[in-house]
Amino acid sequence: HIGILKARYTMSRAALQVFEQYQKARIQFVQTVADLSTRPQNVESLQNADVMSLLRPLLLDNVPSIQQSAALALGRLANYNDDLAEAVVGNGILPQLVYSLAEKNRFYKKAAAFVLRAVAKHSPQLAQAVVDSGALDALVGCLEEFDPTVKEAAAWALGYIARHNGELAQTVVDAGAIPLLVLCVQEPELTLKRISACALSDICKHSPELAQAVVDAGGVAYLAPMIQSVDGKLKRHVCASLAQIAKHSVELAEVVVEAEIFPKILTCLKDVDTQVRKNSATCIREIAKHTPELARLIVNAGGVTAIVDYVNETRGNARLPGIMTLGYISAFSETLAMGVIVAKGVAPLVDALVREPEDHIKAASAWSLGQIGRHSPDHAKALAVQNVLAKLLAVYMNDESSEDLKTKAKRALKSVIAKCTHLEALEPMLSEAPHNILKYLVHQFAKVLPHNMEARRAFVTSGGLKKIQELQAEPGSKLREYIDLINVCYPEEIVRYYSPNYSQTLLDKLDGYQTQGMPS
Secondary structure: OHHHHHHHHHHHHHHHHHHHHHHHHHHHHHHHHHHHOOOHHHHHHHHHOOHHHHHHHHHHOOOHHHHHHHHHHHHHHHHHOHHHHHHHHHOOHHHHHHHHHHHOOHHHHHHHHHHHHHHHOOOHHHHHHHHHOOHHHHHHHHOOOOOHHHHHHHHHHHHHHHOOOHHHHHHHHHOOHHHHHHHHHOOOOHHHHHHHHHHHHHHHOOOHHHHHHHHHOOHHHHHHHHHHOOOHHHHHHHHHHHHHHHOOOHHHHHHHHHOOOOOHHHHHOOOOOHHHHHHHHHHHHHHHOOOHHHHHHHHHOOHHHHHHHHHHHOOHHHHHHHHHHHHHHHHHOHHHHHHHHHOOOHHHHHHHHHHOOOHHHHHHHHHHHHHHHOOOHHHHHHHHOOOHHHHHHHHHHOOOOOHHHHHHHHHHHHHHHOOOOOHHHHHHHHHOOOHHHHHHHHHHHHHHHHHOHHHHHHHHHOOHHHHHHHOOOOOOOHHHHHHHHHHOOOOHHHHHHOOOOHHHHHHHHHHHHHHHHOOO
16 A cells, blocks of 8 residues: 555656646746847847747736736837737737736736737827727726836826827726826825826827816826926926926916916926926926916016026927927017017027027027017017028028928018118118018118108118119019119119119210310
């Protein structure tokens, strides 16, 4: 009997060893694949080895650590490109992950949410595949988990689904995500606050209705105080969220303003984090654009000086929201525009117009300068004395300038010239401007000279009248009409004297005089 028992024990031990070896091999396999998938150079080899179909059954393994490692490896692979993400969808892996989200432990939930996020991030189609797999209810359920890292993973995945378009964002809202994301923003964990604020931003950027849903859930009241956080990444997402809410309508912008973000948000323009600076400037721009009242509120809070400093201190795309804010504020009234001039806002806009390499930034600068100078002769003079008109003309005439830049430079020139009575600044442009700008210039002289004796005299002594006579204008054209209006301001002999053929006329007279005076 003892011999039989020993034999049975030896056999069962041998059988057990096989299972142990198989388990160790599975663990080693998934851990190695998970490790290999962290390095881009291995991804193609893993893909060629059909790693997806090998990992799929391991998601249902009876050993929890194998399930988690398999999910982690799949997430890392799907994260690389949309082909691998599509392979996850094509292999029918998503329904398994969704099922497991409701059943498994917190470590697996984190890994599964990571895979869903990695798939959803690439395109609206892949995000829709995640939605179609039934993932939303499971992910929203994870927002109510006790473990903050599970909440983070779920909020991140929901944000990646919502960011693509309004329809996908609406499905996230319909699943009940917003109230729970607003609760997550209030949690003490910093990472959870960041990811939840980012997810709310991704939802409310698409439409006024989606932004209103965030407002109705009390989102703004909890986000706004966090612009004073010491954490740069959190401030980035908070400023972005508030900007995405404020941009849609006057009412939503007023909700953001009523949360008392001014003047606190102005300190963000000086933050050490460049993205915080840009996002806070964007938020201010989205508020400034709506109404004169909102623009005035920003001005009264000291916003113009802060934005002028911001445009002075930044370069490239980060400059754009500041440039546009100055334009929006100036557009509403001559008082607000004069505030921008007094705050020395013209110089940084000219600098951006001349020095920025990107045409869309130059175009925004040209637009803002036009909004400042179009109000009155005083506004136009403030631009003229800083040589703005010549700079706008140079940009307009540059063959390398984009069509949009040329259009905005021309509009700015036209609107500022129409108000400019500082003729000394306009005069040099008479010999440089193309015909379609020239008519606006000459028209301005024709408006000012008849009523200003001093200007008429200066126009003669500076050579301006001579330049006017040299212009080629078609009979009956607007340009001809304006030249004639200028000419009637002067005695006929002075106009003749400055005409291009006058010296030849005199020489002809001299020749005739000599002929007549010769003795026969």
